[in-house]
Amino acid sequence: MWLKLNKTFFGTGTHIYLCAVYIPPLNSTHTADDLLNLEAEIANYSKYGDIALIGDFNARTGEQADYIENENNSIQFLQDMLPQDYDLDSPIKRNNLDILNQQGNNLLNMCLSSRLRILNGRYLGDSLGYHTYFSKNGCSTVDYAILSKDLLPSVEYFCTSDLNFLSDHVQISFKLKCDIKQYINKKDFNNNNMKKFTTYRWTDVSHGKMYEALNSDEVKNKILNFEITHFVRNEKGINEASKSLTEILDNVASKTCIIKVPIKQKKSKIKKNPWSDNELKDLKSKINNLGKKTKT
Template sequence: MRTSLNISTWNVGGLISENHDKTTDPSFLAEFKNDDLIFLTETHAGYDSIVSFEDFQYYPFCRTKSKNNRYFGGLGILIRNSIRKGVKFQNDGTSEYQWLKLCKEFFNFKRDIFICIVYYAPKCSIDLIEILEKDIIEKYGKKGEIILLGDFNARTGNDCDFIEGDNTNHIPLNNSNYNLDILNERRASCDNTVDSRGKDLLDFCICNQIRILNGRILGNSTGKHTCFKYNGCSVVDYVLASEQLFCNILYMCVSDFKATFSDCHCKLSFKLLASFTNENTNSNLKDFPTRYEWNEEKSISFQNAFAHPAIQNELKNFKTEDISFDSAGINQATKTIHSLFEKVCKITLKKKKEKSEN
C-alpha cells in the first residue's frame, strides 16, 4: 500500500538533440526514479520523435515545426504504469497547457484533483492565465481541488497571494457564500522582483484561493531560485495548489540546477498524501489499438518506419536476446514487441483522443 504520490515538473529545454539524447542518459533517468507523475515543458519534440521511459507511458503535446524545420516548446507527460488507471486526461488544452484528473476513488482523496501542466512562453499570443481561470471557474473548481505546475515565466517576488487580514466584518448578516482565506502566512522568495505577469498570477491566486507552494512548504521554505541565466537568477517555475490541499502536501523541493539536463531551469518535486495500491502491470498492457487511427494511405510509411535506425537497433537487440519460454519471459517478449509497434505508430499514425471522464 502506497501512502503518497510523487510528482515533478521540469523545463528540460529539449529532450533530444544531435549531441545528447536525455531519454537514454542513465543520469537523467535517475532524476525520476522515485516519481509517479512527471510533467516536462519545452521538450522541443514532435509527435514523430521516439521517446520512451521504462515503466512509464509518455504522452506528448507538441507544436508544429517552425519555419527553420525545428521544434520548440511542447509538453511531455509521463504516467507510471502502476497508476495509469487513476489518471484521466480531460481533453482541455494545447501544447501550452494540459489538464488531468487524479481520481479520488483510485488515490483515496476526499475530492478529485485536477492538475494542469503549464508552459507560458515569454512571448505568447494568448492570455494563458485568463484561460486557466475560466477553466477553473466554469469546470474544474466545482468538481475538485486544483494543482497548477510548470514554467509560468512570471516573477511574483514576496508579494501576497492571499488577502491579508481577510474577515467577514464587511459581509451582510446570514451571507455564507463568502469563503475566508484560510492561509495567512506569507511565503519566502529569493527573488524580490515582481513583473507584470507576476502581478497577474498573484491576482489569479487571490481570486481563486489558490496558493503558491514555493517558499511555503517543508523542503523549500526559503523560496529557492528556479531559473539561472547569464544575467541573473529568478523564480519563474511554480507549483500552485488549492488552499484545501496544503494539509495533504508533505514537502516540496527545488533541485540544484544541472546544466547537463536543462538550459537554465531546476526540477521541482512535491509529495502528495494519498492511499493506493500499485497495479500489477505485467499482464496489463496499454490499450494502444484504441489509441491510433489506422489510415490505408499510411500503410507504406507504416512499413517503412520499421527501417528507422532506432527501431532497427531495438529489433536487432530483440533478435539476439535470450528469451526464456516461461511466463515471465513470454510476457517480457510481448512487452518489447508491443513497445516497438507503439513507436512505429507514433511516427506514422494519428493518436485518437481519449474521451473525457467526468
C-alpha cells in the same frame, strides 16, 4: 495539459485536476492571453474537484501575498452578504528570493480569485523560495507548483532540485498524501507485469552520449517536427502527440543508455502420462480442493 487524478484510485477526498503549465513572457510575440485562458479552465474544473498546477509561469511574485490580507478586519462589514459556510483566508508566510514583476502580479491575482496557493517557499525542501531559472543575465523564480487551498494540509514537501546540464530551469516537485494501497489491484501491478517493459540503464558514459544524441540532426529534426505539428485537441490528437513524443524519447534513450529487453520465459510443459485423461484430471482437482478444506 490537464490530467485527472481519480479520488477512488488515489484515496484522496476529492478528484484532483493536475495541469502542466507553460505561460510565455509578457514581451513574447505569442498573442493569446494564456493566463486568462488558464483561469477560465480552473473555474471549470474547480466545479468537480481540487486544482494542482505545476510548470513555468514566467512570473516573478516576490513575497507578495497570494491570499486576502487582513480579511478578518474587513469581513465584519460583509457578514450579511456572505454565505454561512464562507471560509476565511488563512495568512501563511511565503519566502521568495526574487522580486515582483507584472506577470507575477497577474499570477497572484489569479491565485486570489481562484483560491489557489503557491507551494514555493512554504515547505520543507524550499523553505527560502529558491531560484528556479538561471541564465547569463541573472536568476529568478518563475517555476511554481500551485494548489487549491484545501489541498495544503495534504502536502508533505515541495522541492527545488539542483541545476543540471539539460536545462536552464531546475526541476521542481512536490508530494501529496494519498492512500493508493487500499484501491489498487495488485494483479495489475505485480513484478511479472513490470518485467514486460523495456528498461534503460544510465551509465558513466551516458552523459556524453546524450549530449551527442540531442545535438544530432536526426533528433533535432524530430523535435522540430513535433513542435510545428498541429495536434487536434481531442483523444485522437492526444494519442498521436503522445506517440510522437515517446518515439523521440525512445530514440534518445536507445542511443544513450543500456537497453534491457524483457526475455520471454517459456512455460515448461507438463508431461502427460499416456493413461491420464481429462476425467482423471478433474477428479484430482476435486480431491485437492477437499484436502484444502479439511486443513482449514
